[in-house]
Amino acid sequence: MMSLPLPASVEAFLAEPHLATLTTFRPDGSPHVVAVRFTWDGEAGLARVMTVASSRKARNLVADPGSRAALCQVAGFRWITLEGAATVFDDPPRVAQGVRRYTRRYTSPPPNPPGRVVIEIAVDRVMGLNN
Template sequence: MSRATAELTPAARAFLTRPDTAAFTTLRPDGTPHVTPVRFTYDTAAGLARVTTRAGARKARNVAAGGPAAPVALCQADGLRWVTLEGRAVVTDDPERLAEAVRRYGVRYRMPPPVPPDLVVVEITVARVLSLNL
């Protein structure tokens, strides 16, 4: 279990399994933030969040341009309750890693994700967890 995962309360862990969306923040090549709503999964045992998307999507391009460990943040909120997962991300089209991301998405959201021909997964190694009222 990662240190960041250890910081999660049981209520926060349960909150991150709800079929909600989150705001995903990446940095554009010019350093300005790009924020977009996404569906994601969080593997508490590995301390790894996953976002499936198209390789050509701005968020994937931002992560790829950020180098081997681009800084990112995911924030899931519901009223005055929220959890933010901060860490470093990479983009991959590795078939095994993609299959795991698709499987976990199906479990959390009870449906498969969209599967465009250029599907990739953004994998975020979570280094910090922030939360309120959980």
């Protein structure tokens, strides 16, 4: 397990434009795993995922405030998992911050559907291999 702040090689890996899986938990306790794009803010220790409030992942987190989520980015034999308490925000400054970071990482803005929100994961556990 790694501690924050992360080594430069890990920060560099988290800046590459890969997809990751996001795991949240449904109200019945079963895992919900989906592919997402995300951003990493090493200074704040936050991972961000843009989505809509009606998505299953957002609804899972709203239904259980303070619940945990995990993001796992894989590229070949390199992987990193970021875990922590996740919160869904709809306030414009937080959503705008998520959009700016997403646009910088993936070189194009995220979709802008009605009900857009940002999931912020306060990362407190990091695991990885070959970074």
